[in-house]
Amino acid sequence: MPDPFPPLLEALARHSIGGPAPMHMPGHKRNTALAPYLAALGAAWDITEIHGFDDLHEAEGILKESMDRAARLWGAQRSFYLVNGSTCGILAGIRAAAGHGGKVILSRGCHKSVYHALELCGAVPVWLAPPVDESFGVLASITPEQVRAALAAHPDAKLLVLASPTYEGVISDLAAICTAAHAAGVPVLVDEAHGAHLGLAPGWPAGAVAAGADVVVQSLHKTLPSLTQTGILHQQGDLIPAEALARQLGIFETSSPSYLLMASMDGCVDLLERRGGELFARWQAALASFDRAIAGLTRLRVLCHGADTLQKHPGLFAHDPGKLVISTRGTALTGPGLMARLREEFSIELEMASGDWAIAMTGLGDTEENLLRLVRALVAIDKSLAACPMPPAAKPLPLPPAVLPVAQALELPCEEVPLGACEGRVSAEYVWAYPPGIPLIVPGERVDRVFLDCCARLNRQGVRLHSTGGTMPRALRVLICASHSTSTKGD
Template sequence: MKQEDRLLVRLKEYGESDFYPFHMPGHKRNSLLGKEYGTPFSIDITEINEFDNLHNPGGILRKSMEWASKVYGSDKTYYLVNGSSCGLLSAIFAATACGGKILMSRNCHKAAYNGVFLNHLQVKYVYPQVIDELGIQGGILASDVEKLLDEEPDIQAVVIVSPTYDGIVSDIEGIAEAVHKRKIPLIVDEAHGAHFAFGEDFPKSALELGADIVVQSIHKTLPCFTQTAILHMKRGYIKEEELERYLRVFQSSSPSYIFMAGIENCIYHMNLEGRQEMKNFAQFLEGMRERLSSLSKLKLAGRELIGEYGVEDIDLSKFVVVTKDTSINGSELSRILRDHYHLEMEMCSANYIVAITSVADTREGLDRLVNALLEIDRELCGREENPEKESNMEWSMKVTSKPEVEMTIFEGVTSPKEFIPIENSVGKIAGEFVFIYPPGIPIVAPGEMLLPSLVHTILAYQEMGLPVQGMRDTSGKTIQVIKKG
């Protein structure tokens, strides 16, 4: 291997460049925040005397997690070193029996789908509202959850994503009320809302609104290491011993002490100076949005959505910039920001991009984003519309993402399969996931019928240059389908 090809060398070079991160992790590579850790090797240990064991805590780690629980107001808080994914998997297994039934919002992360697969679950979906004029998904209606629970009385648990990748917050209080009428638990994937608890100007955490388990990726929106997360539990509808058993299954048996110290240090900082920093941050965000209110072609999703489309609240630290009425798509806007302004976005979709901001952002970095978007918008004002692009977008917007489920995800994954070209797969049953990553929400899951609209969407996304993943064929030309006979 050449010296210049080494990952460590490339990371150092990137860290010294002027590329600015509008993506996770929430520490935003801010060197001032990392000084407290010193030399990583000097604090990287294992379960030695006086340093406890995450999987059987009785000392310093137990005290640390009990303290964190008081900060957040949970009955119990657990540190996670395998990301929110291990928390979601553990929660799903603790709340359902093997082969049982679960109600899940269709826009759940692939980790939740993996839980459905591994526990052989039957899954029923509740769908978010669609904000047609922006081309993004809205919230989940409590009435839709209640209706499905009435129709399927054997559902054992409900999993909802709030906030979404786009910062959309659902009516968790109403959903929790509907779920608890059935004496079953509500699990909320709050991966993108770890910062809510520390800012009065931000939405309330699901933990305050009745959720039984809340999983947060502390690394996504707060200053902490990638892969760190926390799980909060409220007693009543979850078996504590089952949850802890599965946390031992889905987490590493050698948890990183650097990660665990990072989680504690992040919460400690946010609980002290962080609350005022969040207030200052919120005020700066308001100023950014005020400046961006002059956008003519590009659109910025904001508070105007609250009260519509199932949107209970919105996280204003997520900048969702919509390209629907312009001559470019989300992928092209992301590329322009990267190539011409050295600004790296969190994700892009057909009609929009998402820029993640956090309390660790610099004012200079935030100003760079505003100035770049205003300049791009001025350039777009002089361009003519692309009729073909509009046609493609309108088609993709009509996709309801309500597939026909022919078999369980487990059956779809384990049945005999064959590879066929994607364009020839209409009417076949998918044998693998297809999703754009990020955010990792399936377009189609194993066991679902490949409808014409879904196949068209996959091909259109590939043509746009979006990161279509999940298929074993990494070239993206073929897809695994269930073999007949």
């Protein structure tokens, strides 16, 4: 017998058959005969906030019931559905906590949406530089000691922001970090976009809600069965009130939320309530089969999988087993090269690639056969690789020196300069290796040789660099102001 429709989808299905004449938005009027694409996209269930279907921003009916079920599932005090992805939740959470001009302690490894929030709020950042895992070169865990030192040095901080797990699946000791922050009266916002599945079943690392974070923002679509662009924000405690978050979500989230997206989230919650244990167990079994099958790899390595263990990575507090970070270090193959070979030779599309590693993301929908298909491809590639000298242990790159706050730098006159001629100048824009969207430099930081060498290395390895103005890697926008020109290079 097929599974029943979840509540919101059931209501939409009934409405599409016998509902009243739609003298309201959207303009397709649920007329799927108008064009084939409308039927394919489910337009018969695409409505606006009409009687009986609640209002996301003032929920008191079917949407409130769905979000309350989500809060119980994740153990939060209150949960908010996000139809603008995790980005709008991060913008709203930072604005609600930091206000305008507040000081924010944050990991430099945060997603670019966090930087955009700092810009919009005129916030003053205090950077936490993540350590680097020496053998794989990925950013390691932010430590409680780093956080305690930053809190002691900046007692006026309004907020602490961390990404855990990171794009590479690295998890920080959030319980100890939240304890330290709360002792100083500082709330914690965790960008858990990649970890909506954590803590929902035995055998998986605990999530940020259980660790005590005040605001947790998750992308449901990244690892759980929900449509792209769906996310959720969890709130608990009184350091960042739910009412303040709701007000900011009213600013940063659309006032015309898609019922197809909301039905997707409602369906995800319903599925996890009814069959979560079974589905998580299947996912774990598939990952266990993957681990056993890659034990014989001799050139490629997979972070914390197969022969590689967490104990070999002292800088990692924990790792999300759902992320498969495949290292090519010690071979002539780059991360983008591995990604290309998997696509062209084996018809497997990875999530992203960096200099000498690439990421295969798994999710609740993965099957054992899906992962074993990846195994067969990796084994074949592994056999084709010759050994090369292992590069030196990866070291953290020092942050470019800050000259001006981000918001101030963005308001000053700038010019486009060839990248090779930018040393000593002050950047007027962001530069990202995207994905994952972590800035290599932000507006107001001085271009130094370390940054330029990093850009050159990533280019050689085939990693695409993006900048606000779209001119990378050819050129960079830098400030014109004479006091921040090359003459101040040694300041």
